[in-house]
Amino acid sequence: MDLTLFMYLIPSLIMFGCGVYGFITRKNMIAIMISLELMLNSVDINFVVFNRYLFPGQLEGMFFSLFAIAIAAAETALAIAIIINVFRIAKNVDIKQITKLKF
Amino acid sequence: MPLSLAIVVVALPLLMFLFLGLVGVKMGRKITGVIGVIAMLVDTVLAYGVALTYFFGSGEGQMVDGVRQAVVVANPAWLSFTDTLVVRMGVLVDPIAAMMLVVITTVSLMVHLYSLGYMSDHDGNAEKGFQRYYAFLALFTFSMLGLVVATNIFQIFIFFEMVGLSSYLLIGFYYSTPAANHANKKAFIVTRLADLFFLLGIMILSYYTGTFDFDKLVFGPTMSGSLETAQSAISTAGGATFMGCSVMAWALTFIFIGGAGKSAMYPLHIWLPDAMEGPTPVSALIHAATMVVAGVFLVARLFPLYVLVQGAMNIILVVGAFTAFYAAAIACTQSDIKRALAFSTISQIAFMMTSLAVSSNNNALIEIHEGQGLGYMASMFHLFTHAMFKALLFLCAGAIIHAVHSNENSKMHGLHKFMPITSICFLIGCLAIAGIPPFAGFWSKDEILVAAYHRGLGWGLWMSMVACMTAFYMFRIYYLIFFWKKHEVHDEHHAPKDQVWTMTLPLIILAVISCVAGFVPFHNMVTWDGHHLHTAIDWTVAGSSVAVALVGIGLATVMYYKENPLPERMANAMRGLWTASYKRFYMDELYQFITHKVIFQTLCVPIAWFDRHIIDGFFNLLADTTNSVSYGIRRLQSGSIQAYVFIYLLGALLLAAITAVCVMLF
Amino acid sequence: MESVGNIILYFIVAIAIIVFSVLTVTTRKILRSATYLLFVLFATAIIYFQMDYEFLGAVQIAVYAGGILVLFVFAIMLTHRPGHDAEALTSHRRWLGLTAALAGVGVCGYALFSYADFAGKVITSGSTFDMVQIGRFLLSTDKYGYLLPFEAISVLLLACIIGGVVIARRR
Numbered sequence: 001m002d003l004t005l006f007m008y009l010i011p012s013l014i015m016f017g018c019g020v021y022g023f024i025t026r027k028n029m030i031a032i033m034i035s036l037e038l039m040l041n042s043v044d045i046n047f048v049v050f051n052r053y054l055f056p057g058q059l060e061g062m063f064f065s066l067f068a069i070a071i072a073a074a075e076t077a078l079a080i081a082i083i084i085n086v087f088r089i090a091k092n093v094d095i096k097q098i099t100k101l102k103f
Numbered sequence: 104m105p106l107s108l109a110i111v112v113v114a115l116p117l118l119m120f121l122f123l124g125l126v127g128v129k130m131g132r133k134i135t136g137v138i139g140v141i142a143m144l145v146d147t148v149l150a151y152g153v154a155l156t157y158f159f160g161s162g163e164g165q166m167v168d169g170v171r172q173a174v175v176v177a178n179p180a181w182l183s184f185t186d187t188l189v190v191r192m193g194v195l196v197d198p199i200a201a202m203m204l205v206v207i208t209t210v211s212l213m214v215h216l217y218s219l220g221y222m223s224d225h226d227g228n229a230e231k232g233f234q235r236y237y238a239f240l241a242l243f244t245f246s247m248l249g250l251v252v253a254t255n256i257f258q259i260f261i262f263f264e265m266v267g268l269s270s271y272l273l274i275g276f277y278y279s280t281p282a283a284n285h286a287n288k289k290a291f292i293v294t295r296l297a298d299l300f301f302l303l304g305i306m307i308l309s310y311y312t313g314t315f316d317f318d319k320l321v322f323g324p325t326m327s328g329s330l331e332t333a334q335s336a337i338s339t340a341g342g343a344t345f346m347g348c349s350v351m352a353w354a355l356t357f358i359f360i361g362g363a364g365k366s367a368m369y370p371l372h373i374w375l376p377d378a379m380e381g382p383t384p385v386s387a388l389i390h391a392a393t394m395v396v397a398g399v400f401l402v403a404r405l406f407p408l409y410v411l412v413q414g415a416m417n418i419i420l421v422v423g424a425f426t427a428f429y430a431a432a433i434a435c436t437q438s439d440i441k442r443a444l445a446f447s448t449i450s451q452i453a454f455m456m457t458s459l460a461v462s463s464n465n466n467a468l469i470e471i472h473e474g475q476g477l478g479y480m481a482s483m484f485h486l487f488t489h490a491m492f493k494a495l496l497f498l499c500a501g502a503i504i505h506a507v508h509s510n511e512n513s514k515m516h517g518l519h520k521f522m523p524i525t526s527i528c529f530l531i532g533c534l535a536i537a538g539i540p541p542f543a544g545f546w547s548k549d550e551i552l553v554a555a556y557h558r559g560l561g562w563g564l565w566m567s568m569v570a571c572m573t574a575f576y577m578f579r580i581y582y583l584i585f586f587w588k589k590h591e592v593h594d595e596h597h598a599p600k601d602q603v604w605t606m607t608l609p610l611i612i613l614a615v616i617s618c619v620a621g622f623v624p625f626h627n628m629v630t631w632d633g634h635h636l637h638t639a640i641d642w643t644v645a646g647s648s649v650a651v652a653l654v655g656i657g658l659a660t661v662m663y664y665k666e667n668p669l670p671e672r673m674a675n676a677m678r679g680l681w682t683a684s685y686k687r688f689y690m691d692e693l694y695q696f697i698t699h700k701v702i703f704q705t706l707c708v709p710i711a712w713f714d715r716h717i718i719d720g721f722f723n724l725l726a727d728t729t730n731s732v733s734y735g736i737r738r739l740q741s742g743s744i745q746a747y748v749f750i751y752l753l754g755a756l757l758l759a760a761i762t763a764v765c766v767m768l769f
Numbered sequence: 770m771e772s773v774g775n776i777i778l779y780f781i782v783a784i785a786i787i788v789f790s791v792l793t794v795t796t797r798k799i800l801r802s803a804t805y806l807l808f809v810l811f812a813t814a815i816i817y818f819q820m821d822y823e824f825l826g827a828v829q830i831a832v833y834a835g836g837i838l839v840l841f842v843f844a845i846m847l848t849h850r851p852g853h854d855a856e857a858l859t860s861h862r863r864w865l866g867l868t869a870a871l872a873g874v875g876v877c878g879y880a881l882f883s884y885a886d887f888a889g890k891v892i893t894s895g896s897t898f899d900m901v902q903i904g905r906f907l908l909s910t911d912k913y914g915y916l917l918p919f920e921a922i923s924v925l926l927l928a929c930i931i932g933g934v935v936i937a938r939r940r
Contacts, residue, residue: 001771001776002771002891002892003771003775003776003779003891003892004889004890004891005887005889005890006881006889007779007783008816009881010783010878010881011782011783011786011787012786013874013877013878013881014786014787014790014791014874015786015787015790015809016873016874016877017870017871017873017874018790018791018793018794018870019790019794020748020752020866020869020870020873021794021866021867021869021870022793022794022866023745023748023866024745024748024749024862024865024866024869024870025745025794025858025862025863025865025866026794027856028799030799030803030841030844030845030848031794031799031802032744032745033841034793034794034802034803034806034841035793035794037806037810037833037837038790038793038794038806038809041809041810041813041833044813044829045813045816048816048817048820048822048825049816049820052820052821052822052892053890053891053892053893054887054890056892056893058913059898059903059906059913060913062822062825063906063907063915063918065825066825066828067918067922069828069829069832069833070832070922070925070926071922071925072833072837073832073833073836073837073926074925074926074928074929075929076837076840076841077837077840077929077930077933078929078932078933078936080840080841080843080844081932081933081934081936081937082936083844083848084844084847084848084937085936085937087847087848088939093848093849095743095744095745099742101742748869749865749869752869752872752873753869753872756872756873756876759876759880760876763876763879763880763883
């Protein structure tokens with residue numbers, strides 16, 4: 001039995017679906033961030049797997065994932081800084097209740 | 104002194120305008136005024152230097168075979184339309200330009216000095232906007248100087264607009280009073296309308312002759328007025344005609360209309376009396392001495408062309424002669440002294456126009472070569488003397504107004520005891536304008552009358568009658584201000600008195616000039632073709648003109664020296680005429696009727712309705728639709744990122760699905 | 770033909786990813802959610818190791834599992850009282866989320882199945898790259914060199930550090 005490209009893409013796809021579900025349903029901002037990380041991660045897997053299976057002599061996908069991880073780290077750090085700041089002001093991290101700036 | 108200093112004469116006021124306008128606010132009010140006066144003094148000295156050098160110096164071929172030449176000091180190209188049609192911005196010094204340099208700088212200097220006192224309250228504190236006032240004065244002086252030294256007709260047009268602008272700014276100097284705003288708009292619109300014709304005239308002229316430059320239009324090979332050059336310019340146009348008249352006649356008539364707008368000829372005079380809303384020194388400078396003679400100057404500049412196009416010249420003659428009488432008739436009844444003086448100005452400018460127009464007749468070529476350019480010389484002479492004594496009269500009026508805080512002569516009466524210097528200066532001005540020898544006006548007006556009699560007895564008698572009216576209304580104003588009855592003083596502390604020296608000194612200087620200006624040998628200096636003109640006083644004309652002036656003065660003395668019921672009785676006897684004159688023969692009402700009732704009602708109201716309801720309605724509809732639609736769909740912009748993601752994802756998937764289906768099908 | 774160990778490892782990893790992903794987004798305790806995410810990230814790292822990308826796997830563990838997740842845990846500690854569960858989802862929201870997720874999975878899955886030819890590709894024992902080569906690629910300006918994005922990322926990280934400090938600092 002071979003480990004085909006297909007077999008790696010399936011878990012990745014499910015992971016992405018979970019991310020979407022979480023992003024849409026969660027109310028807690030941190031939980032939303034976690035769902036976002038899931039989606040990012042599944043995309044990273046795709047890059048790497050495609051790179052390894054289809055273009056084994058090159059490293060583009062791998063580097064792309066590398067940079068994506070770095071950017072994800074930066075983005076998460078910033079997002080959490082914002083979340084903590086919002087929490088200080090609103091005493092809450094529930095996006096349904098932070099509505100001060102809405103029309 | 105080199106003639107090229109004329110460039111400095113023109114440029115210095117511009118620099119002062121920029122300096123005072125940009126830096127003035129940072130400096131004290133008085134300081135700006137003093138700087139303005141000093142700069143103007145320097146400018147005046149330079150202008151006198153240039154004029155003296157030009158008239159009496161011997162350099163640079165100014166005199167060739169006894170003909171005084173025009174000297175082009177600088178003439179750089181400014182706008183090149185085609186290879187042949189180039190607009191230049193130059194400095195040209197010829198007799199009338201040199202004379203105008205003197206007139207403008209002198210009056211401007213006097214007004215600059217006078218304004219130091221006039222634009223201050225009685226404690227000597229300068230008014231608000233003092234710097235702006237001086238900056239605008241400098242701008243006006245620059246524009247007027249640029250106009251007179253122009254080397255081509257397009258340059259004249261540009262500076263025509265600029266004097267109009269500075270006049271607008273200065274009339275509206277007290278921009279918080281509605282009357283001043285109305286007056287400056289009126290002045291601007293009327294003169295702009297006239298300038299439109301001027302521009303049309305320039306276009307026609309330059310289209311048919313292929314040039315803007317005076318040296319190709321009116322100056323001969325010796326750079327002095329030449330009928331041959333004018334003849335060749337006209338023949339360049341060929342025999343082109345429009346509606347039965349030659350195109351040159353149209354062009355020159357249109358150009359005259361432009362000049363008539365600035366010079367307040369009937370029926371375009373209506374702006375000038377209203378322009379008296381501006382500060383009085385401004386009226387003295389712009390609306391008595393300099394800007395309003397721009398039209399006369401323009402006709403004088405193109406004189407050889409006008410001589411050859413007799414049709415245009417006849418229009419000038421009729422308009423000038425009628426305006427002279429019309430304005431004099433109105434001046435006889437006005438109670439506001441500035442307005443009375445304004446109508447006097449109109450009348451006197453009309454004198455100049457008439458004088459230009461009578462200096463040729465139908466066999467012009469022969470006449471004028473026999474040395475009959477007398478009218479031209481007389482016109483320029485009168486322009487010169489009139490500028491001086493009318494500026495004097497206006498400045499006196501300003502001093503009186505400053506003292507009694509009113510323009511109405513009913514508030515003045517009997518000021519002779521209180522303001523002796525002003526009274527004497529005003530008297531000198533009146534004598535000068537009435538034409539009593541040896542004051543300036545006599546000499547110039549006498550020349551005009553001689554020229555008019557030369558043209559025809561009717562014209563001469565007509566102008567003599569106007570001269571008589573001039574003497575009458577001027578002395579009427581004089582007596583009503585300084586005599587009539589004892590002045591009532593309510594408060595000893597604020598009794599009217601002669602004003603501060605900055606205001607009195609210009610009066611004295613101008614009075615002296617008015618006494619002696621008549622002895623300037625104009626016939627040797629300012630002639631249309633540069634030749635000397637041999638004139639002698641024609642004593643029959645001179646005697647009769649003095650006689651009619653004395654009649655006018657005598658009549659005024661009888662009626663207005665002491666308070667008496669005679670004027671009232673005469674006014675009642677000719678009630679209709681008197682009221683018509685007092686109401687300026689209803690010209691303003693006529694304009695009002697034409698613009699409001701005819702043009703506005705029939706043309707503008709429907710257009711405005713169309714604009715307001717159809718054009719605006721269309722755009723309002725667009726805006727309202729956008730507004731209501733946005734209001735309706737604003738809930739889509741919920742700010743919920745999760746909703747956005749959901750919709751975005753569905754959209755992306757839909758797109759993917761559609762693509763997939765398309766790929767499968769095709 | 771893969772080694773049996775590899776296949777077993779794959780299945781463990783795949784099942785772990787699927788199960789923990791689902792748990793991450795369904796649990797009502799936020800700290801547990803973070804923990805499940807940690808497991809998913811570890812499983813992903815194992816996939817990278819399987820692909821012979823050891824460096825990427827190491828980065829995944831160090832940065833994601835070690836850095837980001839710690840951040841999450843800190844944030845959760847700062848903003849949540851212990852033992853406080855998220856309230857139950859309304860069925861409306863759940864259906865919305867399910868629709869979106871399932872539609873996405875459906876479309877993408879269909880795409881995968883319809884491209885079976887390359888989806889069925891087998892791994893080739895191609896050349897693998899060691900750390901030295903990766904380092905050279907990262908700092909090279911030649912073809913396949915990544916100096917520019919590398920520098921851009923460094924600047925981005927710097928900006929994020931400053932931004933984070935500015936935003937979170939107590940005023």
